[in-house]
Amino acid sequence: MNFFHAFYKTKVFPILLDLSMESKQLGKARAKNLVNAHGRILEIGFGTGQSLEHYPQIVQKISTVDTNKILNKKAQFRISKASIDVQNHIANAEKLPFADGHFDCVVSHMTLCTIEDVNAAMKEVVRVLKPGGKFFFLEHGACPDIKIKKWQDRWNPIQRIIGGGCNCNRYIDLIIESSGLKIIELENYHMGDAPKILDYMFQGVAVKEINDRSMGSRLSE
Ligand SMILES: C[S@@+](CC[C@H](N)C(=O)[O-])C[C@H]1O[C@@H](n2cnc3c(N)ncnc32)[C@H](O)[C@@H]1O
Numbered sequence: 126m127n128f129f130h131a132f133y134k135t136k137v138f139p140i141l142l143d144l145s146m147e148s149k150q151l152g153k154a155r156a157k158n159l160v161n162a163h164g165r166i167l168e169i170g171f172g173t174g175q176s177l178e179h180y181p182q183i184v185q186k187i188s189t190v191d192t193n194k195i196l197n198k199k200a201q202f203r204i205s206k207a208s209i210d211v212q213n214h215i216a217n218a219e220k221l222p223f224a225d226g227h228f229d230c231v232v233s234h235m236t237l238c239t240i241e242d243v244n245a246a247m248k249e250v251v252r253v254l255k256p257g258g259k260f261f262f263l264e265h266g267a268c269p270d271i272k273i274k275k276w277q278d279r280w281n282p283i284q285r286i287i288g289g290g291c292n293c294n295r296y297i298d299l300i301i302e303s304s305g306l307k308i309i310e311l312e313n314y315h316m317g318d319a320p321k322i323l324d325y326m327f328q329g330v331a332v333k334e335i336n337d338r339s340m341g342s343r344l345s346e
Contacts, residue, residue: 138289139195143173146235148318151263155179155234158263158328164229167253169218169246170236174200177207186210188228192217193289218246226255234263237300239291247304251333260306260331265316266297268325277322284323297327306331 156179163183168176171189173196180187187209191197194215204211216222219242231250240246250260268274277294284293301308311329315321 134289135195138287139173139193139199142196142289143175143199145319146172146175148316150316150318151175151235152179154263154316154326154328158234158261158330159184159232161259161330162230162232162261165227166230166232167221167223167228168232168234169221169250170233170239171200171213172196172236174203174207174211176232176234177203177209177211180209184209186212187232188212188214188223190214190216190218190221218249220245221249221253223253225252226258227253228258229255230259230261232261235265237262237264237297238266238293238295239289241290243295243300244303247300247306251304251306254333256333256335258333260301260333262297262301262327262329262331264297264327265293265323265325266295266327268321269313273321273325280322293323301331305333307334 155176159176159180162180166184166187168187168189171191172193189211192215197213197215200213204213214222218236218240231254233250237243237246254260268277274294281292281294284291298308298311308329308331311327314326314328316324316326318324
């Protein structure tokens with residue numbers, strides 16, 4: 126890693142990320158998405174903790190994972206202000222340090238775009254969810270408008286560099302459904318706080334069905 130890359134990654138990117146995750150629209154969407162979060166909750170890709178203030182009051186405690194120690198350091202300020210107890214883990218979503226069926230809910234906000242092996246991470250999400258458990262997601266990704274999608278594909282290599290590995294062209298709904306979860310709520314829209322190639326949203330809830338015998342076989346495909 127050269128000096129400029131290291132400087133960007135450690136000094137510039139954490140500030141840009143925190144600012145870009147802070148919009149009013151995104152805050153509203155986070156709160157709406159989390160309104161039914163309950164019980165044992167895991168948030169993957171916790172970042173700088175921007176979602177923390179949007180959990181409903183009933184939530185007293187969450188577990189989180191993120192791989193980025195610098196972002197996690199920034200998150201400590203929000204954690205110290207929050208009324209929620211945060212069990213913070215520097216860990217990889219592709220290999221979650223939790224037992225099978227441990228959580229009632231898993232949350233992912235603006236994170237499925239960035240996880241390198243997102244299918245492996247979703248397999249882990251399914252593993253740690255209880256049967257009947259819910260996956261709350263708020264993500265940006267591939268736009269159905271062909272012209273915008275073409276620009277997303279063109280821009281993506283640059284996005285990956287400046288966005289810390291973020292991909293702007295992933296088919297988020299397909300990724301979630303191919304993990305075996307069933308999407309029960311989905312809203313797609315442009316957030317309006319960023320260029321159209323970056324703000325096409327997938328917001329909703331998916332469930333780990335209680336007697337889904339196909340789950341294991343679909344995941345191992
Ligand atoms: C765009 S940020 C979103 C942060 C936060 N969820 C938010 O909404 O503000 C994506 C986050 O995913 C984290 N991440 C990337 N790959 C990961 C992985 N394999 N496991 C866990 N977290 C990961 C990054 O470190 C970063 O904090």
